Amino acid sequence: MDTTLSAEDLAFREEVRAFLTETFTDELKARLDDKATYKDAQIEWQRKLNDKGWVAPNWPTQYGGAGWTPTQNYIYENERSLVGAPDTIPFGLSMVAPVIYGFGSEEQKQKFLPRILNSDDWWCQGYSEPGSGSDLASLKTKAELDGDDYVVNGAKIWTTYAQYADWIFCLVRTDSSGKNQDGITFLLIDMKSPGIKVNPIIGIDNRHTLNEVEFNNVRVPVANRIGEQDKGWTYAKALLQHERTAIAGVAESKRQIRELKSAAAEILSGGKAIIEDPAFRKNLTDIEVELMALEYTELRVLAATASGSAPGAESSLLKIKGTEIQQSIQKMWMDLSGYHMGAQALQGEADLSGHDFANEARISYMYGRAATVYGGSNEVQKNIISKFVLGL
Known part of the structure; x- marks a missing residue:
């Protein structure tokens, strides 16, 4: 696979960066982080994307899709994750919309698709x-x-x-x-x-x-x-393939690893930064290698989708590895929060009831246990692969 960015791709990356700098403001980020204002802020963000024509990159262009190449999709996701901008809520844009434009009547398309694009529903x-x-x-x-x-x-x-x-x-x-x-x-x-x-x-x-x-x-x-x-059941299976592809969360996992490295460079254990610990570095490297392989698999699926193919059993593979990697990263955050709390305790500074660093790690870890279950458990996904790929 050729990973060299063309001049057009580089220009698109600059356009994405400029858009994010202008629209993903600190004020919007604060509202997204507040549960009292979250929904309105998320809708505002999605409408900014819609105004740009970017809210539904994988939709057919005749229904309002962005018409992006797989490379452009990849560029946007990476740039979005770099600044911590949220993904769109998937249930309308990524899940039911493909069912509506794929299997729905013309009346249903006209009624629902514009409202999904504009986040009216x-x-x-x-x-x-x-x-x-x-x-x-x-x-x-x-x-x-x-x-x-x-x-x-x-x-x-x-x-x-x-x-x-x-x-x-x-x-x-x-x-x-x-x-x-x-x-x-x-x-x-x-x-x-x-x-x-x-x-x-x-x-x-x-x-x-x-x-x-x-x-x-x-x-x-x-x-x-x-x-x-x-x-x-036919329509449900088509939807689940789109859902499982989205659950892989490659861009978000890359962002988590970047933030994990940054935090590990600042937390000391035995007078040295945790990032220098050989065991910690090995675990992190193993995750990065798996994530790189998953990223290329995702790019192949995106390329096939762009050519008109629906995601098949590959979506199950993305779901399995994506959620396993997410859980591995969450475990490393928990390990790091333990080092962090220990270092603070030695300095007499730790709030042992749970400071922000450890609390966020705990919340992510606990919620993340469900990732290998929702969207169809990973055991079920392995059965799908064994049947449709291996012929067992």
Whole structure:
């Protein structure tokens, strides 16, 4: 793979840097870090990207996509991570939108896609259910046809940002007579519909990002069904491939490593910076090598996607390695916070209840344990690879 940047690519990088310098201000960053202003700030950021034409780089250009090459996508992600600018919220832009423009009606495309581009609607994902775990096809939430509506009853769980959402895309059971993968339908549901209840779930990190969503006789117009009734499993699989590719988080892992190195250069143990410790350096180098290999794999997937191919079993590989690398980095942050607290304790400065450095490391580590589970557990991803790549 040729990694040399062309003159056009270098010019694009300068354009990205100038855009980020102008738009990703300290004031916006502070609002993004405050849970009271987070949603409005995230929408403002996404609208700045949309005004630039950059909010949906992987969409087809006829629907508002940026028309970037894989190299341009790579450049943007790296520059974004360098300054700590947030990624877009994936549920609308990266997950349901490809299903809508890939399988939806013209009316659905015209209704939903412009609003997703402009962040007028905040979306969440209704896939997992209580008791179903990673066996998504065993879902029980039921939708019964009643005239021009479906009547939906059941519950979804681990629904990220449902407390903010305007819409939820859901898999529902419309037929139980065949195998589990049959009889599933893909619905777009207005979160303001009567009968929807959002129950907060406070995670082990003590933050509210997750929820349970209950449906009690919720009426959903048939016009909000994607594609055919009972064929939703096909659309769900397409969405999951996009989700798993995004979960890899290569750019964010690169940023975490840069910050880890910087912190390790300042924290002393035995009179020397932790970054000089041979065991610490070996662990960090092993992670960097794996991340480099993952980055090139991601570039190959991006190149295939740009040529019109949908991400296949490669998305499972990206998800497995990406989340394992994330957890390895989080563990190193925990190790480093231990050194940090120990050094402060020796100087009589440590707040042993948890200072900012250790507290942030703890929160990331705890929340990160879920990374190898959500989006389809890594064990399930290995089964996908063994079946579709190895033919086992």
